[in-house]
Amino acid sequence: MTPSLESRPRLVPGCRLNEKTQPSRVLLMPERALRLSGPSLEIVERCDGQHTVRQIVSELQALYSKAEPQKVEQDILGYLERLQEQRALDFE
Amino acid sequence: MAIPIPTPLALVAELTHRCPLHCVYCSNPLELTPRGRELPADVWARVLREAADLGVLQVDFTGGEPLARPDFTELVRAARGAGLYASLITSGLPLDEKRLEEIVGAGIDHIQLSFQGAREEVAAEISGTRTHAQKLRVAGWVKRHRVALTLNFVIHRQNLDQLEDMLALTEEIGPGRVEFAHVQYYGWAFQNLKRLLPTREQLDRSLEIIKQAEARLRGRIRVEYVVPDYYAKYPKACMGGWGRKVLLIKPDGDVLPCHAANVLPGMKFENVNVQPLRRIWEESDAFRKFRGEDWMPEPCRSCDRRTQDFGGCRCQAFLLAKDAAAADPVCSLSPQRKVVDAILAELNAPGPPVREPGDEWLYRPNPA
Numbered sequence: 398m399t400p401s402l403e404s405r406p407r408l409v410p411g412c413r414l415n416e417k418t419q420p421s422r423v424l425l426m427p428e429r430a431l432r433l434s435g436p437s438l439e440i441v442e443r444c445d446g447q448h449t450v451r452q453i454v455s456e457l458q459a460l461y462s463k464a465e466p467q468k469v470e471q472d473i474l475g476y477l478e479r480l481q482e483q484r485a486l487d488f489e
Numbered sequence: 490m491a492i493p494i495p496t497p498l499a500l501v502a503e504l505t506h507r508c509p510l511h512c513v514y515c516s517n518p519l520e521l522t523p524r525g526r527e528l529p530a531d532v533w534a535r536v537l538r539e540a541a542d543l544g545v546l547q548v549d550f551t552g553g554e555p556l557a558r559p560d561f562t563e564l565v566r567a568a569r570g571a572g573l574y575a576s577l578i579t580s581g582l583p584l585d586e587k588r589l590e591e592i593v594g595a596g597i598d599h600i601q602l603s604f605q606g607a608r609e610e611v612a613a614e615i616s617g618t619r620t621h622a623q624k625l626r627v628a629g630w631v632k633r634h635r636v637a638l639t640l641n642f643v644i645h646r647q648n649l650d651q652l653e654d655m656l657a658l659t660e661e662i663g664p665g666r667v668e669f670a671h672v673q674y675y676g677w678a679f680q681n682l683k684r685l686l687p688t689r690e691q692l693d694r695s696l697e698i699i700k701q702a703e704a705r706l707r708g709r710i711r712v713e714y715v716v717p718d719y720y721a722k723y724p725k726a727c728m729g730g731w732g733r734k735v736l737l738i739k740p741d742g743d744v745l746p747c748h749a750a751n752v753l754p755g756m757k758f759e760n761v762n763v764q765p766l767r768r769i770w771e772e773s774d775a776f777r778k779f780r781g782e783d784w785m786p787e788p789c790r791s792c793d794r795r796t797q798d799f800g801g802c803r804c805q806a807f808l809l810a811k812d813a814a815a816a817d818p819v820c821s822l823s824p825q826r827k828v829v830d831a832i833l834a835e836l837n838a839p840g841p842p843v844r845e846p847g848d849e850w851l852y853r854p855n856p857a
Contacts, residue, residue, distance in 0.1 A: 411635075428547075428576075
C-alpha cells in the first residue's frame with residue numbers, strides 16, 4: 398500500500414530506535430534489528446506520528462538537495478511502504 | 490588462521506526452568522536446573538550490562554516460565570537500564586492485570602505469548618495443563634498497552650490440522666506478529682519425535698494455508714513460519730551460526746551457544762559467576778569449537794552454502810549422526826541423510842500409525 402502524502406507514519410508499539418548515545422543507530426523490533434544511517438535514519442527519526450509523509454519528503458529533499466527531488470520522494474515512499482509491511486510502522 | 494570474532498546481537502536469558510506447563514517438546518534440557526541454583530537478580534543485572542557492552546541489542550527473557558520469578562520486573566528494569574530491547578516469552582499463566590502493568594511500567598518492549606493449539610483439548614494434552622482461557626485473557630490485556638505482541642503457536646502432527654483455526658484466532662486477537670514454529674527435535678521433543686513430526690501431506694497442506702494467510706494479512710500481521718527441517722533440502726542456519734549472533738545463559742549462569750548444546754559430549758561451559766561474559770564469548774572453548782569454518786568436514790568445507798547455513802545444527806548432527814562435527818544430517822548432501830529419510834519413511838507409510846506398548850508422551854516435569 399503506497400502511503401498517502403497526508404498520513405503521519407508512526408512506529409508501532411514495540412518498535413523503537415535505540416538511544417542516541419549509542420555508537421550505531423538501530424531500529425529495534427521483535428526478533429529483529431535494522432541498522433540505520435544517513436537517509437534511512439533521517440526518515441525513521443521523523444516517523445513520530447507528528448510529521449506527515451509530505452513533510453518528511455520535503456525535509457529530506459532539503460537535506461539531500463543534490464539528489465533528484467522526484468527520486469527522493471519515490472525512495473521515501475518505497476521505504477515507508479516496506480517498513481509498514483514489516484509491521485514497523487502504521488500510517489495515522 | 491585467526492577467526493574474526495563476531496558481535497552477538499541477542500541474549501537468550503533462561504531465568505528459571507520452573508514452569509506451570511509440562512510441554513512434550515520443551516526446549517529446556519532433559520536435566521533441568523533446580524531452583525536453588527538460579528542466579529539472583531543482582532547477578533543478572535550485571536550480566537545484562539556486560540551483554541550490552543559486548544554489543545548485544547536484545548534480550549529474550551525466557552525459561553521455563555520467566556514470570557515464575559517474583560523479581561522479574563526488576564530484571565526488565567535492569568535490561569532497559571542497560572540499553573537493551575527486552576522481550577518476555579511467556580505462557581501467560583502467572584499474569585494478571587496488575588503484574589502486567591508493573592512489567593510494562595518497567596519498560597518491557599515485546600511480549601510473546603505461547604499457544605499450544607487453537608482449542609483447549611489438544612493444548613491441554615500437549616502441555617499437561619488447562620491454560621487456554623487464561624491465554625485469551627492475557628492477549629486482551631496486552632493489547633491495551635503500547636507493547637509489541639507476538640503469538641507463538643508451536644506446531645506438530647497433533648495440532649497442524651488446526652492451522653486455519655489458529656489463524657482465525659490470530660486475526661481475532663490482532664497481534665503485530667504471529668509465529669508458527671514447527672517443533673525442533675532436541676531434548677524432550679526428540680524423546681517424543683514419533684508422535685510429533687508431521688506427515689508430508691499435513692506439511693504440504695499447511696504450507697499452502699500459510700502462503701494464503703501471508704498474502705491476506707500483509708501489512709496487518711507479520712506471519713513467520715519455521716519449517717520442520719527434517720523435510721528440508723538444506724539445513725537451517727542454526728542460531729545464525731555457532732557463536733556468531735546469539736548466546737544463551739542458563740538459570741545457573743552457564744553460557745551456551747544454543748539451547749541444546751549441553752547434549753554434546755566433552756563440552757565445558759563457562760559460568761558468569763566465574764568469568765566476564767566477553768571472555769566467555771570471545772575465548773571459551775565452547776564458543777570457539779564450531780565458530781567459523783575451520784572445523785568443517787566435507788561436504789560442508791567446499792560447499793557454497795557454508796556461509797549461509799554454517800553447516801547446520803551441531804546438536805542435530807550429534808543426535809542423528811552421533812558426531813557433533815558432521816554435516817547436519819537433514820542436508821540432502823550429507824552422507825547421513827539416510828537416517829532422516831528412514832524416520833520420514835516410517836512416519837509416512839500408508840496405514841494407521843504403529844502404536845507400541847509404552848508409547849506414551851514423556852512430559853517435562855518441574856525441576857527440584
